[in-house]
Amino acid sequence: MLNPMSSRQLDRGAAEAISKSWPILVLSGLVSVVVGVLILSIRWTVSDLALFVAIFFIVRGAFQMLALPIDGSGRSWNLFAGGVQLAVGVAFVAWPTVSLLTLAIFIGAWVIVAGIFDVSGAISRREQVKLWWLFLIGGIIEIALGLVLLDRPDLSLALAIAIAGVWAVVAGAVQIAVGFELKHLPSRVGPG
Numbered sequence: 001m002l003n004p005m006s007s008r009q010l011d012r013g014a015a016e017a018i019s020k021s022w023p024i025l026v027l028s029g030l031v032s033v034v035v036g037v038l039i040l041s042i043r044w045t046v047s048d049l050a051l052f053v054a055i056f057f058i059v060r061g062a063f064q065m066l067a068l069p070i071d072g073s074g075r076s077w078n079l080f081a082g083g084v085q086l087a088v089g090v091a092f093v094a095w096p097t098v099s100l101l102t103l104a105i106f107i108g109a110w111v112i113v114a115g116i117f118d119v120s121g122a123i124s125r126r127e128q129v130k131l132w133w134l135f136l137i138g139g140i141i142e143i144a145l146g147l148v149l150l151d152r153p154d155l156s157l158a159l160a161i162a163i164a165g166v167w168a169v170v171a172g173a174v175q176i177a178v179g180f181e182l183k184h185l186p187s188r189v190g191p192g
Contacts, residue, residue, distance in 0.1 A: 015189040018182060021068045025179030028063035032056075032172025039165035050103050053164060054092030057110070061086030070129065070182060081117060085110065101153050104160050108149030111167050115142030118174075130188065131181050138174040142167060 035056045044052070064082030068075065088110055095102075118139030126132040145163045152159075 012186060012189050015186045018068050018070055019185040021066075022179045022182040024063060024067045025070075025175050025182060028060065028067070029172040029175030029177075029179055031059060031063070032168045032175060034172075036165045036168030036170075036172060039161055039168060044161055046103060047097075049161060049164070050092055053103070053107065054089045056168065057085050057089030057092065059089075061089060070178060081114075084113075104149045104153040107160065107164055107167075108146045108153065110146070111142050111163075112146030112150065114171070115139040115144075115146060118142060131178055134174050134177060138170055141170050 035052075039049070039052070061082040061084070064085060065079050066082075067078055069078050088106060092106065116139070118135045120139075122129075122132040122135035122139060129135075145167050149160065149163055
């Protein structure tokens, strides 16, 4: 994730530290893609989908907290964003009688928040991060998917599943691409 609040320039030392966390980002992306495919390919009940999404949020939040921000900013941004995602997952697990309306609102709100983080981070860090445009496109897609869920929280379970699955696949694909880019980050940053 990119920190839209940071103005820190990425130097070679920071690039080397960040590049060491590329496997975490790729693994998180692979988990997201697999989860997205599973969400799209299984016939879900509301309670089963809520539990599956809750576990996904917990795992994704933990990955977020483990990864270093790819723009060289402090860890606090990833700890905050990952902690919020983890807390939402725990709330879903603790609330076993969630309704489709509640599920759609929670997923829609989180997807919009994630999209806003990605868009604002991409715009503010476009000079420092080569793949900023990938975050921008992914963020716009996330915002659009979240708005559909919040605009129509009463929609069918099938549409809620489709949106959650597409979001997981898109977010995972962005993470995988950026993870492999991070692997080679030190060679793309000047000495410093």
